[in-house]
Amino acid sequence: MYGCAIAIEDLFLESDFPDDIFRSVLTSNRRVERIIANKRIAAVTLTGSTKAGQAVAQTAGTYLKKCVLELGGSDPYIILDDADLDMAVEACVKGRLLNTGQSCIGAKRFIATEKIYDEFEQRFVAEMKAVTMGDPLNEFNQLGPIARGNIREDLLSQVNKSISMGAHLLCGGEINYDVEGFYYPATVLSNVQSGMPAYNQELFGPVASLIKVKGEQEAIHIANDTSYGLGAAIFTADVEKGKYIAEHELDAGCCFVNDFVKSDPRLPFGGIKDSGYGRELSIYGLHEFVNIKTVYIK
Structure with missing residues:
Protein backbone atom coordinates (compact mmCIF):
# COMPACT_ATOMS: atom_id res chain seq x y z
CA MET A 1 0.00 0.00 0.00
CA TYR A 2 3.04 2.30 0.25
CA GLY A 3 4.19 2.05 -3.38
CA CYS A 4 2.88 5.49 -4.36
CA ALA A 5 4.67 7.18 -1.46
CA ILE A 6 7.96 5.55 -2.42
CA ALA A 7 7.47 6.55 -6.07
CA ILE A 8 6.88 10.19 -5.07
CA GLU A 9 9.98 10.15 -2.88
CA ASP A 10 12.00 8.78 -5.82
CA LEU A 11 10.90 11.72 -7.97
CA PHE A 12 12.19 14.17 -5.37
CA LEU A 13 15.47 12.26 -5.07
CA GLU A 14 15.93 12.31 -8.85
CA SER A 15 15.40 16.08 -8.96
CA ASP A 16 17.59 18.96 -7.78
CA PHE A 17 15.77 19.26 -4.46
CA PRO A 18 17.76 18.69 -1.25
CA ASP A 19 17.86 15.04 -0.21
CA ASP A 20 15.79 15.60 2.93
CA ILE A 21 13.01 17.72 1.38
CA PHE A 22 10.67 14.72 1.19
CA ARG A 23 10.82 11.54 3.23
CA SER A 24 8.63 8.43 3.22
CA VAL A 25 8.70 6.74 6.62
CA LEU A 26 7.40 3.18 6.84
CA THR A 27 6.28 2.71 10.42
CA SER A 28 3.64 1.16 12.64
CA ASN A 29 0.62 2.78 14.31
CA ARG A 30 2.22 2.53 17.75
CA ARG A 31 5.06 4.83 16.66
CA VAL A 32 2.86 7.55 15.18
CA GLU A 33 2.50 9.42 18.48
CA ARG A 34 6.28 9.65 18.87
CA ILE A 35 6.56 11.08 15.36
CA ILE A 36 3.81 13.68 15.91
CA ALA A 37 5.33 14.63 19.28
CA ASN A 38 8.76 15.28 17.77
CA LYS A 39 9.69 18.97 17.93
CA ARG A 40 10.66 18.96 14.25
CA ILE A 41 7.06 18.17 13.27
CA ALA A 42 5.04 21.39 12.92
CA ALA A 43 1.79 20.02 11.51
CA VAL A 44 0.05 16.79 10.58
CA THR A 45 -2.29 15.77 7.77
CA LEU A 46 -4.11 12.48 7.38
CA THR A 47 -6.12 10.88 4.61
CA GLY A 48 -7.87 7.88 6.12
CA SER A 49 -10.84 6.60 8.06
CA THR A 50 -12.85 8.60 10.57
CA LYS A 51 -11.53 6.37 13.36
CA ALA A 52 -7.93 7.03 12.32
CA GLY A 53 -8.69 10.75 12.07
CA GLN A 54 -10.02 10.83 15.62
CA ALA A 55 -6.84 9.17 16.89
CA VAL A 56 -4.54 11.54 14.99
CA ALA A 57 -6.55 14.61 16.03
CA GLN A 58 -6.35 13.56 19.67
CA THR A 59 -2.59 13.08 19.47
CA ALA A 60 -2.05 16.32 17.55
CA GLY A 61 -4.17 18.16 20.12
CA THR A 62 -2.11 16.77 22.97
CA TYR A 63 1.04 18.29 21.46
CA LEU A 64 -0.71 21.40 20.07
CA LYS A 65 0.09 20.60 16.44
CA LYS A 66 -2.02 21.90 13.58
CA CYS A 67 -3.70 19.17 11.59
CA VAL A 68 -5.81 18.62 8.47
CA LEU A 69 -8.05 15.57 8.31
CA GLU A 70 -9.46 14.23 5.04
CA LEU A 71 -11.53 11.26 6.11
CA GLY A 72 -14.32 8.99 4.90
CA GLY A 73 -17.40 9.92 2.94
CA SER A 74 -20.81 8.75 1.79
CA ASN A 258 -24.07 18.02 -13.40
CA ASP A 259 -20.77 16.19 -12.90
CA PHE A 260 -19.18 13.67 -10.55
CA VAL A 261 -17.08 14.89 -7.64
CA LYS A 262 -13.33 15.06 -8.16
CA SER A 263 -10.40 17.02 -6.81
CA ASP A 264 -8.56 19.77 -8.67
CA PRO A 265 -5.25 21.23 -7.42
CA ARG A 266 -6.58 24.73 -8.12
CA LEU A 267 -9.51 24.28 -5.73
CA PRO A 268 -9.70 23.68 -1.96
CA PHE A 269 -10.63 20.14 -1.00
CA GLY A 270 -11.92 18.76 2.29
CA GLY A 271 -15.00 17.87 4.27
CA ILE A 272 -17.15 18.61 7.30
CA LYS A 273 -18.71 16.51 10.06
CA ASP A 274 -17.16 13.01 10.26
CA SER A 275 -15.36 13.63 6.96
CA GLY A 276 -12.83 15.80 8.76
CA TYR A 277 -11.74 19.42 8.76
CA GLY A 278 -9.24 21.73 7.11
CA ARG A 279 -8.52 21.97 3.40
CA GLU A 280 -6.00 20.46 1.04
CA LEU A 281 -4.90 21.86 -2.34
CA SER A 282 -4.99 25.43 -3.73
CA ILE A 283 -3.87 28.49 -1.77
CA TYR A 284 -6.17 27.41 1.07
CA GLY A 285 -4.26 24.15 1.41
CA LEU A 286 -0.97 26.05 1.63
CA HIS A 287 -2.39 28.34 4.32
CA GLU A 288 -3.21 25.30 6.48
CA PHE A 289 0.52 24.66 6.94
CA VAL A 290 1.84 28.15 7.51
CA ASN A 291 1.37 30.53 10.40
CA ILE A 292 0.04 34.03 9.88
CA LYS A 293 2.24 36.61 11.58
CA THR A 294 1.27 40.17 12.43
CA VAL A 295 4.07 42.78 12.32
CA TYR A 296 3.22 46.28 13.61
CA ILE A 297 5.59 49.22 13.05
CA LYS A 298 5.06 52.70 14.42
Whole structure:
Protein backbone atom coordinates (compact mmCIF):
# COMPACT_ATOMS: atom_id res chain seq x y z
CA MET A 1 0.00 0.00 0.00
CA TYR A 2 3.04 2.30 0.25
CA GLY A 3 4.19 2.05 -3.38
CA CYS A 4 2.88 5.49 -4.36
CA ALA A 5 4.67 7.18 -1.46
CA ILE A 6 7.96 5.55 -2.42
CA ALA A 7 7.47 6.55 -6.07
CA ILE A 8 6.88 10.19 -5.07
CA GLU A 9 9.98 10.15 -2.88
CA ASP A 10 12.00 8.78 -5.82
CA LEU A 11 10.90 11.72 -7.97
CA PHE A 12 12.19 14.17 -5.37
CA LEU A 13 15.47 12.26 -5.07
CA GLU A 14 15.93 12.31 -8.85
CA SER A 15 15.40 16.08 -8.96
CA ASP A 16 17.59 18.96 -7.78
CA PHE A 17 15.77 19.26 -4.46
CA PRO A 18 17.76 18.69 -1.25
CA ASP A 19 17.86 15.04 -0.21
CA ASP A 20 15.79 15.60 2.93
CA ILE A 21 13.01 17.72 1.38
CA PHE A 22 10.67 14.72 1.19
CA ARG A 23 10.82 11.54 3.23
CA SER A 24 8.63 8.43 3.22
CA VAL A 25 8.70 6.74 6.62
CA LEU A 26 7.40 3.18 6.84
CA THR A 27 6.28 2.71 10.42
CA SER A 28 3.64 1.16 12.64
CA ASN A 29 0.62 2.78 14.31
CA ARG A 30 2.22 2.53 17.75
CA ARG A 31 5.06 4.83 16.66
CA VAL A 32 2.86 7.55 15.18
CA GLU A 33 2.50 9.42 18.48
CA ARG A 34 6.28 9.65 18.87
CA ILE A 35 6.56 11.08 15.36
CA ILE A 36 3.81 13.68 15.91
CA ALA A 37 5.33 14.63 19.28
CA ASN A 38 8.76 15.28 17.77
CA LYS A 39 9.69 18.97 17.93
CA ARG A 40 10.66 18.96 14.25
CA ILE A 41 7.06 18.17 13.27
CA ALA A 42 5.04 21.39 12.92
CA ALA A 43 1.79 20.02 11.51
CA VAL A 44 0.05 16.79 10.58
CA THR A 45 -2.29 15.77 7.77
CA LEU A 46 -4.11 12.48 7.38
CA THR A 47 -6.12 10.88 4.61
CA GLY A 48 -7.87 7.88 6.12
CA SER A 49 -10.84 6.60 8.06
CA THR A 50 -12.85 8.60 10.57
CA LYS A 51 -11.53 6.37 13.36
CA ALA A 52 -7.93 7.03 12.32
CA GLY A 53 -8.69 10.75 12.07
CA GLN A 54 -10.02 10.83 15.62
CA ALA A 55 -6.84 9.17 16.89
CA VAL A 56 -4.54 11.54 14.99
CA ALA A 57 -6.55 14.61 16.03
CA GLN A 58 -6.35 13.56 19.67
CA THR A 59 -2.59 13.08 19.47
CA ALA A 60 -2.05 16.32 17.55
CA GLY A 61 -4.17 18.16 20.12
CA THR A 62 -2.11 16.77 22.97
CA TYR A 63 1.04 18.29 21.46
CA LEU A 64 -0.71 21.40 20.07
CA LYS A 65 0.09 20.60 16.44
CA LYS A 66 -2.02 21.90 13.58
CA CYS A 67 -3.70 19.17 11.59
CA VAL A 68 -5.81 18.62 8.47
CA LEU A 69 -8.05 15.57 8.31
CA GLU A 70 -9.46 14.23 5.04
CA LEU A 71 -11.53 11.26 6.11
CA GLY A 72 -14.32 8.99 4.90
CA GLY A 73 -17.40 9.92 2.94
CA SER A 74 -20.81 8.75 1.79
CA ASP A 75 -21.36 11.19 -1.05
CA PRO A 76 -24.98 11.69 -2.14
CA TYR A 77 -25.86 12.30 -5.79
CA ILE A 78 -29.29 13.87 -6.36
CA ILE A 79 -31.03 13.34 -9.70
CA LEU A 80 -34.00 15.70 -10.16
CA ASP A 81 -37.01 15.47 -12.49
CA ASP A 82 -35.43 17.58 -15.22
CA ALA A 83 -31.98 15.96 -15.21
CA ASP A 84 -30.33 14.90 -18.46
CA LEU A 85 -30.33 11.16 -17.76
CA ASP A 86 -27.68 10.35 -20.35
CA MET A 87 -25.28 12.72 -18.62
CA ALA A 88 -26.42 11.79 -15.11
CA VAL A 89 -26.06 8.03 -15.56
CA GLU A 90 -22.62 8.36 -17.15
CA ALA A 91 -21.39 10.65 -14.36
CA CYS A 92 -22.92 8.52 -11.60
CA VAL A 93 -21.29 5.32 -12.87
CA LYS A 94 -17.91 7.04 -13.19
CA GLY A 95 -18.27 8.58 -9.75
CA ARG A 96 -19.10 5.24 -8.15
CA LEU A 97 -16.38 3.19 -9.87
CA LEU A 98 -13.55 5.70 -9.48
CA ASN A 99 -10.52 3.77 -8.21
CA THR A 100 -12.64 0.60 -8.08
CA GLY A 101 -15.03 2.36 -5.72
CA GLN A 102 -12.26 2.82 -3.16
CA SER A 103 -12.37 6.58 -2.95
CA CYS A 104 -13.39 8.86 -0.11
CA ILE A 105 -15.13 11.10 -2.65
CA GLY A 106 -16.70 8.23 -4.53
CA ALA A 107 -20.44 8.49 -5.17
CA LYS A 108 -22.18 6.23 -2.67
CA ARG A 109 -25.90 7.12 -2.46
CA PHE A 110 -27.97 7.93 -5.55
CA ILE A 111 -31.17 9.79 -4.72
CA ALA A 112 -33.60 10.08 -7.64
CA THR A 113 -37.05 11.66 -7.72
CA GLU A 114 -39.94 9.27 -8.37
CA LYS A 115 -40.79 10.84 -11.73
CA ILE A 116 -37.54 9.65 -13.31
CA TYR A 117 -36.44 6.99 -10.81
CA ASP A 118 -37.47 3.90 -12.80
CA GLU A 119 -35.71 5.04 -15.97
CA PHE A 120 -32.63 6.09 -14.03
CA GLU A 121 -32.49 2.75 -12.23
CA GLN A 122 -32.86 0.80 -15.48
CA ARG A 123 -30.10 2.73 -17.24
CA PHE A 124 -27.79 2.78 -14.24
CA VAL A 125 -28.06 -0.97 -13.60
CA ALA A 126 -27.48 -1.71 -17.30
CA GLU A 127 -24.25 0.32 -17.24
CA MET A 128 -23.05 -1.31 -14.02
CA LYS A 129 -23.74 -4.79 -15.43
CA ALA A 130 -21.71 -3.94 -18.53
CA VAL A 131 -18.58 -3.08 -16.54
CA THR A 132 -15.59 -5.30 -17.33
CA MET A 133 -13.62 -6.49 -14.31
CA GLY A 134 -10.01 -7.65 -14.32
CA ASP A 135 -6.36 -6.62 -14.28
CA PRO A 136 -6.34 -2.79 -14.13
CA LEU A 137 -3.16 -2.73 -16.25
CA ASN A 138 -5.36 -3.89 -19.12
CA GLU A 139 -6.90 -0.69 -20.48
CA PHE A 140 -10.07 -2.52 -21.49
CA ASN A 141 -10.93 -3.35 -17.88
CA GLN A 142 -12.97 -0.80 -15.96
CA LEU A 143 -12.90 -2.39 -12.52
CA GLY A 144 -9.84 -3.66 -10.68
CA PRO A 145 -9.43 -5.49 -7.36
CA ILE A 146 -10.11 -4.30 -3.83
CA ALA A 147 -6.94 -3.31 -1.95
CA ARG A 148 -7.09 -6.05 0.70
CA GLY A 149 -9.04 -9.20 1.42
CA ASN A 150 -10.45 -7.94 4.72
CA ILE A 151 -11.82 -4.81 3.02
CA ARG A 152 -13.60 -7.00 0.48
CA GLU A 153 -15.08 -9.20 3.21
CA ASP A 154 -16.26 -6.13 5.15
CA LEU A 155 -17.94 -4.84 1.99
CA LEU A 156 -19.66 -8.18 1.40
CA SER A 157 -20.88 -8.18 5.00
CA GLN A 158 -22.32 -4.66 4.63
CA VAL A 159 -24.13 -5.66 1.44
CA ASN A 160 -25.52 -8.89 2.90
CA LYS A 161 -26.71 -7.16 6.06
CA SER A 162 -28.44 -4.46 4.00
CA ILE A 163 -30.19 -7.16 1.95
CA SER A 164 -31.28 -8.96 5.13
CA MET A 165 -32.83 -5.66 6.28
CA GLY A 166 -34.86 -5.23 3.09
CA ALA A 167 -32.58 -3.85 0.39
CA HIS A 168 -33.01 -5.35 -3.10
CA LEU A 169 -29.97 -6.69 -4.97
CA LEU A 170 -30.20 -5.58 -8.61
CA CYS A 171 -26.79 -6.80 -9.79
CA GLY A 172 -23.46 -8.06 -8.47
CA GLY A 173 -23.14 -8.79 -4.78
CA GLU A 174 -21.37 -12.15 -5.06
CA ILE A 175 -17.66 -12.97 -4.89
CA ASN A 176 -16.04 -15.54 -7.16
CA TYR A 177 -13.38 -16.98 -4.85
CA ASP A 178 -11.96 -19.08 -7.70
CA VAL A 179 -10.58 -15.91 -9.33
CA GLU A 180 -7.17 -14.79 -8.10
CA GLY A 181 -7.22 -11.30 -6.60
CA PHE A 182 -9.60 -9.48 -4.29
CA TYR A 183 -12.20 -8.68 -6.93
CA TYR A 184 -15.70 -7.48 -6.08
CA PRO A 185 -18.26 -6.95 -8.86
CA ALA A 186 -20.10 -3.73 -9.62
CA THR A 187 -23.13 -3.98 -7.34
CA VAL A 188 -26.41 -2.07 -7.13
CA LEU A 189 -28.86 -2.07 -4.22
CA SER A 190 -32.33 -0.52 -4.29
CA ASN A 191 -34.94 0.07 -1.58
CA VAL A 192 -32.10 1.31 0.63
CA GLN A 193 -33.38 2.87 3.85
CA SER A 194 -32.07 4.49 7.00
CA GLY A 195 -30.56 2.01 9.43
CA MET A 196 -29.01 -0.17 6.73
CA PRO A 197 -25.22 -0.21 6.27
CA ALA A 198 -25.80 0.80 2.63
CA TYR A 199 -27.49 3.98 3.88
CA ASN A 200 -25.58 4.94 7.02
CA GLN A 201 -22.07 3.58 6.49
CA GLU A 202 -19.31 4.19 3.99
CA LEU A 203 -19.19 1.36 1.44
CA PHE A 204 -15.55 1.31 0.34
CA GLY A 205 -15.97 -0.54 -2.92
CA PRO A 206 -18.07 -0.62 -6.12
CA VAL A 207 -21.51 -0.76 -4.45
CA ALA A 208 -24.23 1.78 -5.31
CA SER A 209 -27.23 2.51 -3.09
CA LEU A 210 -30.36 3.69 -4.93
CA ILE A 211 -33.00 5.70 -3.08
CA LYS A 212 -36.35 6.87 -4.49
CA VAL A 213 -37.84 10.14 -3.17
CA LYS A 214 -40.99 12.12 -3.87
CA GLY A 215 -39.32 15.40 -4.70
CA GLU A 216 -36.52 17.90 -4.30
CA GLN A 217 -36.87 18.67 -0.59
CA GLU A 218 -36.95 15.02 0.43
CA ALA A 219 -33.89 14.42 -1.74
CA ILE A 220 -32.00 17.21 0.03
CA HIS A 221 -33.07 15.90 3.44
CA ILE A 222 -31.82 12.39 2.68
CA ALA A 223 -28.61 13.72 1.13
CA ASN A 224 -27.83 15.50 4.41
CA ASP A 225 -29.00 12.60 6.59
CA THR A 226 -25.49 11.27 7.15
CA SER A 227 -22.64 11.69 9.60
CA TYR A 228 -20.34 12.40 6.65
CA GLY A 229 -19.92 15.59 4.65
CA LEU A 230 -17.18 15.28 2.05
CA GLY A 231 -18.75 15.70 -1.39
CA ALA A 232 -22.14 15.83 -3.09
CA ALA A 233 -23.55 16.27 -6.59
CA ILE A 234 -26.85 17.37 -8.09
CA PHE A 235 -28.15 16.81 -11.61
CA THR A 236 -30.70 19.23 -13.07
CA ALA A 237 -31.35 21.15 -16.28
CA ASP A 238 -31.85 24.28 -14.17
CA VAL A 239 -28.24 25.23 -13.46
CA GLU A 240 -29.20 28.20 -11.28
CA LYS A 241 -31.34 25.93 -9.10
CA GLY A 242 -28.50 23.42 -8.92
CA LYS A 243 -26.08 26.16 -7.93
CA TYR A 244 -28.40 27.42 -5.19
CA ILE A 245 -28.89 23.94 -3.73
CA ALA A 246 -25.15 23.27 -3.88
CA GLU A 247 -24.29 26.57 -2.20
CA HIS A 248 -27.01 26.75 0.45
CA GLU A 249 -28.70 23.40 1.07
CA LEU A 250 -26.19 20.54 0.83
CA ASP A 251 -23.94 19.82 3.82
CA ALA A 252 -20.65 18.96 2.17
CA GLY A 253 -17.19 20.38 1.67
CA CYS A 254 -17.57 20.36 -2.12
CA CYS A 255 -20.69 20.19 -4.29
CA PHE A 256 -20.78 19.58 -8.03
CA VAL A 257 -23.59 20.40 -10.45
CA ASN A 258 -24.07 18.02 -13.40
CA ASP A 259 -20.77 16.19 -12.90
CA PHE A 260 -19.18 13.67 -10.55
CA VAL A 261 -17.08 14.89 -7.64
CA LYS A 262 -13.33 15.06 -8.16
CA SER A 263 -10.40 17.02 -6.81
CA ASP A 264 -8.56 19.77 -8.67
CA PRO A 265 -5.25 21.23 -7.42
CA ARG A 266 -6.58 24.73 -8.12
CA LEU A 267 -9.51 24.28 -5.73
CA PRO A 268 -9.70 23.68 -1.96
CA PHE A 269 -10.63 20.14 -1.00
CA GLY A 270 -11.92 18.76 2.29
CA GLY A 271 -15.00 17.87 4.27
CA ILE A 272 -17.15 18.61 7.30
CA LYS A 273 -18.71 16.51 10.06
CA ASP A 274 -17.16 13.01 10.26
CA SER A 275 -15.36 13.63 6.96
CA GLY A 276 -12.83 15.80 8.76
CA TYR A 277 -11.74 19.42 8.76
CA GLY A 278 -9.24 21.73 7.11
CA ARG A 279 -8.52 21.97 3.40
CA GLU A 280 -6.00 20.46 1.04
CA LEU A 281 -4.90 21.86 -2.34
CA SER A 282 -4.99 25.43 -3.73
CA ILE A 283 -3.87 28.49 -1.77
CA TYR A 284 -6.17 27.41 1.07
CA GLY A 285 -4.26 24.15 1.41
CA LEU A 286 -0.97 26.05 1.63
CA HIS A 287 -2.39 28.34 4.32
CA GLU A 288 -3.21 25.30 6.48
CA PHE A 289 0.52 24.66 6.94
CA VAL A 290 1.84 28.15 7.51
CA ASN A 291 1.37 30.53 10.40
CA ILE A 292 0.04 34.03 9.88
CA LYS A 293 2.24 36.61 11.58
CA THR A 294 1.27 40.17 12.43
CA VAL A 295 4.07 42.78 12.32
CA TYR A 296 3.22 46.28 13.61
CA ILE A 297 5.59 49.22 13.05
CA LYS A 298 5.06 52.70 14.42
